[in-house]
Amino acid sequence: MPESIVIQYKKISWKKYLIISSLFFCLFFAFIISLCSGSSYITPSEVIDILINRGSEFDIIIWEIRLPRVLTAIFAGAGLAIAGATTQVALRNPLASPFTLGISSAAGFGAALAIVIGAGKFIQSYLGGIIVFSYLPLIISAFFFSIVVIIVIIFLAKIKGATPETIILTGIAMSFLFSAATSFMQYFGTTEQVASIVFWLFGSLSKASWIGFWTIFFTFLIISIPIYKWSYHYNALLINDEIAKNLGVNPEKLRLISMILSSLITAIIVSFLGVIGFICLVSPHIARMIIGSDNRYLFPTSILVGANILVFSDIISRIILSPIVLPVGIITSFLGVPVLLYLLIKRKKHWY
Known part of the structure; x- marks a missing residue:
């Protein structure tokens, strides 16, 4: 009997791997396709040759435009996915995400404020898109207000206890507050400012x-390593707080640290790229559906699903109305x- 259980466990593990x-x-396939796609198509063999041997006429296109773009897409998608998975597990809520906590709304207000006061300058390109000309003040402003939300959540969690209800309700309140403030900015902004904000x-x-890319990459490493290391703690937290405590896990502390880490990576990504929705919400659900709820496998699977979704979405955005690039x-x-x-229709009760 024990041998059959071991064999069955190995088969399940092998399938997950x-x-x-x-x-x-x-x-990897999406990575190559992304480097090939754009207003100027470059064959896969040429792309590989450019990556290995510099000196081609397409060097600037690959090394300065497409490579940082696809690498940013990979780690931004991965970061949003791990943030979403961590939030859902920590709060035991399938609809929870860093965006539910008001991070995107706060960053949106920060960006809108920077644009209205003239700190973020934009120019109109020949193809009709809006290109950021001087975006560093905008990034700083967006990140600052994202951090404000994190501080408010931590403060209230310390006072009322880091329960899922407290964290989610605080996040929803912050989301409504900053959404209203952003609408206020748009109402009084000029036509150019409103277009830039939108x-x-x-x-x-x-x-x-x-x-x-490097900022997002290093932030992703910093937050994903401890999250994966605590996979067993998250597994205990999924059952209930009492059992988690009996197993030596501090639910409130783990929940609070999880919110800080997931909010941090989300704030960084949103500050650099703007609001990219649904990845942090959908990726963990897809991962859970194909690999189960064991966080040792769920976290890496969510990361890969999120990265794939954002890279393929970026490919579609560049080719669907080429040469116009959609956001x-x-x-x-x-x-x-x-x-x-x-997923909501097919959702299984035992996922949580």
Whole structure:
């Protein structure tokens, strides 16, 4: 009997590793396709040659435009996904996400404020899109207000206790507050300012750069390593707080740290790229559906699903109306809504 259980466990583990490997292969395929796609198509063999041997006429296109863009997409998608998975597990709420906590609304207000007071300057491009000309003050402003939300949540959690209800209700209150403040800015802004605010709120990888990539990459590493290390603690938290305490886990402390880490990576990504919705909400659900609720496998699977979704969405945004590049946030929303509705219909009770 014990041997059959061990054999069955090994088979299940092997299947999960196979799923994760398939997602890696999918991501590599998307990576190459993304480098090939754009207003100037470059063949896969040329892309590989440019990556290995510099000196081609397409060097600038690959190394300065497409490579930082696709790498940013990979780690931004991965960061949003791990943030969403962590939030859902920590709060035991399938509809929870860092965006539910008001991070995106706060960042949106920060960006709107920077644009209205003239700190974030925009220019109109030949193709009709809006390109960020001087975006550093805008990023700082967006990040600052995202951190304000995190501080408010931590403060109230310390007073009222870090229960799921307290954290979610605080986040919803912050979301409504900053959404109203952003609408206020748009109402009194000029036509150009309103257009710039709306474009930023769409979320776009057109703002991707090497600085943005390295910032997102290192933040992702800093938050994902401890989250994965605590997988067993999150598994205990999924049952209930009492059992988690009996197993040596401090639910309130773990929940609070989880909110800080997931909010931090979300704030960084939103500050650089704008609001890219649904990835942090949908990716963990897809991962849970194909691999189960064991967080040792759920977290890496969510990361790969999120990265794949954002890279493929970016490819679609660049080729669907070429040479016009659509904001990737529009594509993720179009893809995310039907997927979310499907998951809600097919949702199994034992997922949580």
